[in-house]
Amino acid sequence: MDIIANYGTTLVLVAALFGFLMAWGIGANDVANAMGTSVGTKSLTIRQAIIIAMIFEFAGAYLAGGEVTATIRNGIIDTNAFTDTPDVLVLGMIASLLAAGLWLILASYFGWPVSTTHSIIGAIVGFAVVSVGPEAVQWSKFGGIVGSWVVTPAISGTSLFYGDGVITPAISGVIAYFMFISVQKLIFNTDNPLANAKRYVPFYMFLTALVICLVTIKKGLTHVGLHLSDGEGILLSIAISVTLSIGGWFYIRGQQYNPQDDNKMHFANVEKVFGILMVITACAMAFAHGSNDVANAIGPLSAVVSTVESAGQITGNSHIAWWILPLGGIGIVIGLATMGEKVMATVGTGITHLTPSRGFAAQLATAATVVIASGTGLPISTTQTLVGAVMGVGLARGIAALNLGVLRNIVVSWVITLPAGAILAIAIFYVLQACFS
Numbered sequence: 001m002d003i004i005a006n007y008g009t010t011l012v013l014v015a016a017l018f019g020f021l022m023a024w025g026i027g028a029n030d031v032a033n034a035m036g037t038s039v040g041t042k043s044l045t046i047r048q049a050i051i052i053a054m055i056f057e058f059a060g061a062y063l064a065g066g067e068v069t070a071t072i073r074n075g076i077i078d079t080n081a082f083t084d085t086p087d088v089l090v091l092g093m094i095a096s097l098l099a100a101g102l103w104l105i106l107a108s109y110f111g112w113p114v115s116t117t118h119s120i121i122g123a124i125v126g127f128a129v130v131s132v133g134p135e136a137v138q139w140s141k142f143g144g145i146v147g148s149w150v151v152t153p154a155i156s157g158t159s160l161f162y163g164d165g166v167i168t169p170a171i172s173g174v175i176a177y178f179m180f181i182s183v184q185k186l187i188f189n190t191d192n193p194l195a196n197a198k199r200y201v202p203f204y205m206f207l208t209a210l211v212i213c214l215v216t217i218k219k220g221l222t223h224v225g226l227h228l229s230d231g232e233g234i235l236l237s238i239a240i241s242v243t244l245s246i247g248g249w250f251y252i253r254g255q256q257y258n259p260q261d262d263n264k265m266h267f268a269n270v271e272k273v274f275g276i277l278m279v280i281t282a283c284a285m286a287f288a289h290g291s292n293d294v295a296n297a298i299g300p301l302s303a304v305v306s307t308v309e310s311a312g313q314i315t316g317n318s319h320i321a322w323w324i325l326p327l328g329g330i331g332i333v334i335g336l337a338t339m340g341e342k343v344m345a346t347v348g349t350g351i352t353h354l355t356p357s358r359g360f361a362a363q364l365a366t367a368a369t370v371v372i373a374s375g376t377g378l379p380i381s382t383t384q385t386l387v388g389a390v391m392g393v394g395l396a397r398g399i400a401a402l403n404l405g406v407l408r409n410i411v412v413s414w415v416i417t418l419p420a421g422a423i424l425a426i427a428i429f430y431v432l433q434a435c436f437s
Helices: 002-040 046-064 066-075 086-110 116-131 139-156 172-188 193-224 230-254 268-292 295-309 324-339 341-350 356-375 382-395 404-436
Strands: none
Touching: 002 046, 002 086, 002 116, 002 268, 002 295, 002 324, 002 341, 002 356, 002 382, 002 404, 046 268, 046 324, 046 341, 086 116, 086 295, 086 324, 086 341, 086 404, 116 295, 116 404, 172 193, 193 230, 193 268, 193 356, 230 268, 268 356, 295 324, 324 341, 341 382, 341 404, 356 382, 382 404
């Protein structure tokens, strides 16, 4: 308690610095891999990806990220275990932010698409075990989260596109299955694929927007004071989605298409239409990522600030200070701009060759999975979800279409991320204790 009383302002400043570092790592790694398919298919430039990330990451975090933020702050560990030692909780959260941030930056340097969720949760569990004991960890919730990490790559990985076949186990895989069976039948396997792409792609825009709107309005906007009935939420979601699809219809019709391009690459003009759709799904991916993974930086930082502001009193519910979200958003954008290129290259071109239509398959399945998970408060891994989807797209063309060497490195980085976060957090926690004691 004396540490908070004597060094409260310093602790908040240090936490803000490390929170910014964590957000930097999120931008360099998680936002980069979320936007990698769009950049890899050349549907977006890096500059355009940064602009989209800046706008929609903010929106996702603010409008739909409240549930996950609460999980990161209070759901992983039992904060009641720190009632008599709030200074330990504060130092532990600060250590977790620095540990996770350092690991993310290191991984980004090598181009490894790792999970920010793995990093921060591993770090939080690590310091809690050594400071209070295993009883400080809510293992049932932790087990559920770990289970989601196993399930989501397989689920999203079933977003297989046209080719030798389609495989579909569950949830987003089922959505992707029916989505792309329709794409195959309505567009690619027809006598005039381009005309049918112009006709049906606005429909896919509608579905993409509807997924985001429904979850956002029903799960996200309640905490900003907008309370709608089920019927009102559905009608508003449909209205927004219809407006977007009509705008997409006019834009697609207004583009110039050169038949000679199909001689250079099969379905080149159809892929151009899907490139427009990729912009929509990129916005959805940025929103989905913001709703789920920005909380990884915001959650621990808000826990530190609220504990210091309350003079060491730990409460189950606490407000997020007004400056935390902008700090996280700025860090994310800077991280993406400065270090995101390597991870984008790994996801966008390293795993398998992506075209706009294949990228759309991966992005839609991923966005739907992540946004729905964020609405339930489950901090799943955007990275694993997306990589699983990209793998699925590659497998649809045969295992030879996958770069197994790149995949091996990715899997290894996933395995070591959680213990790396825990070990770094433990070491930093002891250093901080020594500095403030």
